[in-house]
Amino acid sequence: MGLTIKHIWAARNGRKFDGVANDNYFEQQEGIVTIQYPHQAIPVPEIGRYQLDVAIDDCVVCDLCAKICPVDCITIESIKAVEDIGKTSDGTTKRLHASKFFIDHAKCMYCGLCTTVCPTECIIMTSEYDVSVFDINEMDRKFSVMTEQQAVEKQLMLDKFNEERAAAKAAATKKD
Ligand code: SF4
Ligand code: SF4
Structure with missing residues (x-):
């Protein structure tokens, strides 16, 4: 009976939402420790590793993140x-279109390596x-904004450009 009364009394208090980074995190767990998720959520640490996001406008499509990923x-x-396709927000000139950019979050092990190699810091771990x-x-989330049709058009433009350049080179060689 004493124990029951103690718990009923303690249940007047609920858990606080100060986050796991607080030194007194475990001391906060008095009274009702469960929370009404998703209406209530405990803040995640700033250095936590959660779902990735890519600011595709700042991506230079260097492929470094894909190369370092241990699980491909x-x-x-x-x-x-x-x-001319412009520059990233840090002034880096963009020279490649990202015709495909997917991250399979079902395979990702949230190591964070991809975020450390990105030259424009456009791939980040969010608190999501x-x-x-x-x-x-x-879970294989798409980050490129290019449609298949647009990718085909860009490829045709590149093929035409390469053909014209090769023809100009051949004509110049002939002249010599
Ligand atoms: S965080 Fe995920 S996507 Fe990034 S390198 Fe690690 S496993 Fe690959
Ligand atoms: S490392 Fe960064 S810039 Fe390079 S492809 Fe990955 S997200 Fe884009």
């Missing part, structure tokens, strides 16, 4: 740009951890 869960395909899907294939 980043898929990137590029097409060389023959037109509660992404639920019905189909596991939906």
Whole structure:
């Protein structure tokens, strides 16, 4: 009876939402320690490793993130740009289109290596951890904004550019 009364009394208090980084995190667990997720959520640490995000406008499609990934869960395909496609927010000139950029979060082990090699810091780990899907294939998230049709057009532009350059080179050689 004494124990029951003690718990009923303690249940007047609920858990605080100060986050696991606080020194007194475990001391906060008095009274009702469960929370009404997803309406309530405990803040995640700033250095936590959760779902990845890519600011594709700042991506130079260097492929470094895909190369360093230990589980090969980043898929990137590029097409060389023959037109001016601008710069990233840090002033790096972009020379490649990202025709494909997928990260399979079902394979990702959240090591964070991809974020450390990115020259423009456009691939980051977010505080998003509660992404639920019905189909596991939906975890292969797309970050490129290019449609298949646009990729075909860019490839045709590149092929034409290469043909014209080869023809000009051949004509110049002939002249010599
Ligand atoms: S966090 Fe690690 S496993 Fe996940 S995509 Fe980046 S390098 Fe690959
Ligand atoms: S390392 Fe960064 S810039 Fe290079 S492809 Fe990956 S996300 Fe893009």
